Amino acid sequence: MSFQLQGRWTYRSYRNDTTLVDGNADKALKNIFGEGIFMLAVSNGKVTGTLDMGSGYVLDLSGPVVPVSGGDVRIAFMMIGTGRPGTPTAGWEYDYHGTDAFTWPKGIDQVPAFVGSVLRAKPHDGSPAGYVASFIAVKQT
Template sequence: MDVAELTGTYTYRSFLNRPEPVDDFNKLRFAQLELRLTAEPDGTVSGELVFSEGEPGGDTIGMDMVGRASGASPFAFTLTGKGRPGSPVADFHYEYDGVILRHWDIGIGQLMTLAGTVLRAEDHGSGATLARAGQTASFLAVKRQA
């Protein structure tokens, strides 16, 4: 697989790793965002994880993403996400480790899907909204069609 195929816009969803069955799937929800990636032939990956579009004509609220991808089988990537200075998520820092899921030759309507784990690398927030470092979740990101 060519590393450049990673380039695109994805619907990103992360889930709390709860082993017990739940009666409401939303109890597993960690985040649902838009992931925009650009991959270069040398394996360099950059992009953004968008929380909100912000004001019309303004900057998006999100994290800048940087990392590396390997075209080897299985196709793997690592990303670091950090909130933009001066934004409501400026103190966010997350680490991502993932792979591209298998494409089935006879699959119907299958879209490229990234899967992996995410780690909150640093505390963010304060007081009642403090989110401690060390939290992990699983994620799926489904590539949108152009």
């Protein structure tokens, strides 16, 4: 089975906080760094698309897709997400690095997913550049 990055994905990023939430829903929600919908297209070894976080918060995405030989990972990608002028994301830049999630040979109804990390590449809204969060994106049907 070949991994298909193209499509519509539910995206969530998480603060890398080691504190257990211990069943506390408020603590769990505070760990979410961002969420939205990835709409991705792949052509000639390049991924393009958007991350739509709602209410006009959109990043335009672009970067290379690299096939990986051997091991469990089938692809790796890097994307730069840039904010749109005249929108709440103007001046934003985030860098994404990810790979496909492991596909379990005996898994039942496993949904395709990819995982990785995101870096705030430029400061915005009082938040400094350099912050790193982890993310997961799950394919929508």
